[in-house]
Amino acid sequence: MTGSITSQPAPKGSEQPAERPAAQLSPTTPPQEAVLPPRAPEAPAPGTLVGSHYDHCFGCGPQHPAGLRMTVVAGEGLDVTAEFTVGAGHQGGPGLAHGGLLTTAMDETLGSLNWLLHAAAVTGRLETDFVRPVPVDSVLHIRARITGVHGRKIYSAAEGRIGGPDGPVAIRAQALFIQVKLEHFTQHGRPEDIKKALDDPDLFKRARAFEVNP
Numbered sequence: 001m002t003g004s005i006t007s008q009p010a011p012k013g014s015e016q017p018a019e020r021p022a023a024q025l026s027p028t029t030p031p032q033e034a035v036l037p038p039r040a041p042e043a044p045a046p047g048t049l050v051g052s053h054y055d056h057c058f059g060c061g062p063q064h065p066a067g068l069r070m071t072v073v074a075g076e077g078l079d080v081t082a083e084f085t086v087g088a089g090h091q092g093g094p095g096l097a098h099g100g101l102l103t104t105a106m107d108e109t110l111g112s113l114n115w116l117l118h119a120a121a122v123t124g125r126l127e128t129d130f131v132r133p134v135p136v137d138s139v140l141h142i143r144a145r146i147t148g149v150h151g152r153k154i155y156s157a158a159e160g161r162i163g164g165p166d167g168p169v170a171i172r173a174q175a176l177f178i179q180v181k182l183e184h185f186t187q188h189g190r191p192e193d194i195k196k197a198l199d200d201p202d203l204f205k206r207a208r209a210f211e212v213n214p
């Protein structure tokens, strides 16, 4: 067949290497030396809400006008559950959830795990597998757990099911969060927002905004 792409010479520099490198572990997979530490004494009790870390967070903030307003419940160990109801405003394709928003829901849930260690950490890497389409009006039932901690690196994994907590898996994610200091926010965040958060008379909210944060 003329014009077949297979008949074209390979562009220069695109030849296969003579030897393929050995398969590497994903950076979101904990290394062998990683540990599973105990829950922090400050961790929310099993079965209770982890709570929003920041009122204006797109993922969990109750004051965000268009956010996902997710609520996350602490598990018995280093695990949490969460639900995200897909609304008409979350569409990508007609009648279907936008993948980026599903990823946000996973990111938020995975990030809340860090609160169980009382660690301030930000997403360094997030990998997502979209397994099946998620229709509007579905509830995504998410379970997430810490899979290992190594130095400042917190590894975690999650899955989201539809049709019930034990329904088919629609989305899977693995993440690497990196612990950071308060300066991460004070040096990089927009000054007026930092000031507002630091000036919050609610001590608990003030601490949460910076202790466990996006």
Ligand SMILES: CCCCCCCC(=O)SCCNC(=O)CCNC(=O)[C@H](O)C(C)(C)COP(=O)(O)OP(=O)(O)OC[C@H]1O[C@@H](n2cnc3c(N)ncnc32)[C@H](O)[C@@H]1OP(=O)(O)O
Pocket (backbone or CB within 6 Å): 027, 053, 059, 107, 108, 109, 110, 111, 112, 113, 115, 121, 122, 123, 124, 125, 151, 152, 153, 176, 178, 180, 212, 213, 214
């Ligand atoms: C309740 C909370 C819910 C939160 C949910 C929402 C979460 C979010 O949206 S967070 C916002 C999005 N994330 C960000 O803005 C982070 C932006 N990135 C950064 O600020 C920096 O790159 C940061 C802090 C991640 C790492 O920088 P830095 O502190 O200098 O660490 P650095 O020394 O480079 O790396 C530390 C380790 O992590 C590794 N690492 C860092 N980034 C990555 C990455 N993307 N992939 C793989 N490994 C990484 C490094 O290789 C290094 O490993 P090792 O200790 O073995 O050498």
